[in-house]
Amino acid sequence: MSIxxxxxxxxxNFGQLDKDVExxxxxxxxxxxxxIMDGVxxxxxxxxxxxxxxxxxxxxxPLDAHLMIVDxxxxxxxxxxxxxxxxxxxxxxxxxxxxxxxxxxxxxxxxGVALNPHTSITLIEDILMDVDYVLIMSVNPGFxxxxxxxxxxxxxxRLKRMIDEKGAKCLIQVDGGVTTKNARxxxxxxxxxxxxxxxxxxxxxxxxAMRLIKG
Numbered sequence: 001m002s003i004x005x006x007x008x009x010x011x012x013n014f015g016q017l018d019k020d021v022e023x024x025x026x027x028x029x030x031x032x033x034x035x036i037m038d039g040v041x042x043x044x045x046x047x048x049x050x051x052x053x054x055x056x057x058x059x060x061x062p063l064d065a066h067l068m069i070v071d072x073x074x075x076x077x078x079x080x081x082x083x084x085x086x087x088x089x090x091x092x093x094x095x096x097x098x099x100x101x102x103x104x105x106x107x108x109x110x111x112g113v114a115l116n117p118h119t120s121i122t123l124i125e126d127i128l129m130d131v132d133y134v135l136i137m138s139v140n141p142g143f144x145x146x147x148x149x150x151x152x153x154x155x156x157x158r159l160k161r162m163i164d165e166k167g168a169k170c171l172i173q174v175d176g177g178v179t180t181k182n183a184r185x186x187x188x189x190x191x192x193x194x195x196x197x198x199x200x201x202x203x204x205x206x207x208x209a210m211r212l213i214k215g
Contacts, residue, residue: 003192003215008035009032013201024059032059032062049082063084064193072090073103077107091115091119102130121134129166129168131170133172136152148179148182152176171193199213
């Protein structure tokens, strides 16, 4: 399949949110990526349920929520009710990861596990057959506009090999510092979904930026 693009709405202009949602609707993007931060798991607070609800009303493409929060189990049903189709939780935030993944699936959503830059992919080997996607953080989570951490490319390659060796079917998503300049390298390494924020919404021509990242 061709690479999927999920613009991060964290980089959107919240003063003209309807306009930026429509930009994603009309552009080459495939999903909406929603970064949910609580100011505890990461040193930032993003947006909550009212903003997600507002975007969901206008969005005509799947919603992909990335929970950078402690105790995500408390809120899984809320995201399902808002129409989120893809939901990822952090390995580092889940004491009982398998149970959380099963709870996400029981609510009718695709389940993903996210890894911070320092977290080894070997730690999720035993969950690969149960998840629909793995989110590799290529910046430290919490803020948009950061530079890509170079070793993430090799991490994607190693994860792709692990998925193939186990016969798993999960996708690889990469989030952080994705640009038109590194999109092809990430695709060649094995990435299936690219999350891009400032590279889309900060571009002079966001429509062209989305097209170029998609390749």
